[in-house]
Amino acid sequence: SDYLRTLENAIQFGKPVLCENVLETLDPALEPLLVKQTFKSGGVECIRLGDATIEYQKDFRFFITTKLRNPHYLPELQVKVTLLNFMITPAGLEDQLLGITVAKERPDLEEEKGRLVQESAANKKQLKEIEDKILEVLSGGEGGSILEDATAINILSASKQLSVEISEKQKIADETEVKIDEARNGYKPVAYRTSLLFFCIASLAEIDPMYQYSLDWFINL
Known part of the structure; x- marks a missing residue:
């Protein structure tokens, strides 16, 4: 064939x-x-x-x-294949629906939430790069004392200062994210009940295979 x-x-x-x-x-x-x-x-x-x-x-x-x-x-x-179940779980759907609901009702909150997630990822990446740079400096000595290497000392000092600044930015971002999550949680009951409704509709297929509805169809109702 x-x-x-x-x-x-x-x-x-x-x-x-x-x-x-x-x-x-x-x-x-x-x-x-x-x-x-x-x-x-x-x-x-x-x-x-x-x-x-x-x-x-x-x-x-x-x-x-x-x-x-x-x-x-x-x-x-x-036993001959690797089975992966991509069926959405109630908890996963509830979290997805929470984001959709907040984006509809309070787009400012959802936009700020997305920005903070990206900022947090960028901060962690920068901290990792600083850590790698410090390790490179510490392991790059040629047998002498690092305290006698002015270039190494300057790099370590600048790295420490930058690390402190990034950590402070991350602390502010974390505090802001907690406040946003508190506001978003006000919409959790809506997301929870909507998730229940989807799984009720999905279970209709057990009565008759004709009743097959996709998640995209449900979200666009």
């Missing part, structure tokens, strides 16, 4: 492949691939896929996704 030919080319040239929307059973032809049933032929690593023998490149990657909300895979399949 077409998808097997696509797989053959990807295996041969070491490219990644994404197989989407699978159900709870997989094509038996994929078995050698799932268990990486390779063998040597003429000193080259190969694998059989269907009736074809293909040169196996180590950079090849195979990803499989499903749209099933709660798929049940047989144990013998689970």
